[in-house]
Amino acid sequence: MNLDTSPKALAEDLLGRPYEELDAEEQRVLERVTCSDIELDPDEEQAGKASLGDRLADRVAAVGGSWGFIIVFVVILASWMLLNSPMGQRWVATWDEYPYVFLNLMLSTIAALQAPVIMMSQNRQARKDRITNRHDYEVNLRTTVELLRLHRKMDRLFNKLGQLEANAQAQAAIDANETSGTSR
Numbered sequence: 001m002n003l004d005t006s007p008k009a010l011a012e013d014l015l016g017r018p019y020e021e022l023d024a025e026e027q028r029v030l031e032r033v034t035c036s037d038i039e040l041d042p043d044e045e046q047a048g049k050a051s052l053g054d055r056l057a058d059r060v061a062a063v064g065g066s067w068g069f070i071i072v073f074v075v076i077l078a079s080w081m082l083l084n085s086p087m088g089q090r091w092v093a094t095w096d097e098y099p100y101v102f103l104n105l106m107l108s109t110i111a112a113l114q115a116p117v118i119m120m121s122q123n124r125q126a127r128k129d130r131i132t133n134r135h136d137y138e139v140n141l142r143t144t145v146e147l148l149r150l151h152r153k154m155d156r157l158f159n160k161l162g163q164l165e166a167n168a169q170a171q172a173a174i175d176a177n178e179t180s181g182t183s184r
Helices: 007-015 024-034 042-048 052-064 067-083 101-183
Strands: none
Touching (some): 007 024, 052 067, 052 101, 067 101
16 A cells, blocks of 8 residues: 555645645645655746845845944944044044034935845845745655655554464464364
8 A cells, every 4th residue: 555645645644635725835835745856946046046236235234234334333423423523623624514414415325225225135035035934844744745654654564463463363273272172
């Protein structure tokens, strides 16, 4: 008795629902689980081909979201304000006096550019996470299929052992009857 590993049989065994009631994603996963070939789907192929802009967005997000960036940025802002304050006029000529209009323009520009770049990186990371989750789901289904196979093999072994034990007991009873019949 072999385990039926067709997508329809697995839908019933693993998910307890008919294949036709599954959504498209679940059907696709079951088809991939039953297929022995390992192939990349279009999302995986696209994730592996990061463009220069994608890599740059990831790098900006990594740097912009670090304590090192925050510390350097605070030092630069404090230095800018110090150099453009009346106290800083002793060392250098001021180029952006209080209320620091040019500094505000620079900060607004940085924020306007950095926010969408970080969002692009987060979107790419979300796509990668979805692919990873899909892989994990497929691995779990494959593992469950293998466990089902092992359970069925063990059941067959136990049934066979039960039959052998019953045969051995029957043979022992026959032998006991023959020996008791010969002794009379």
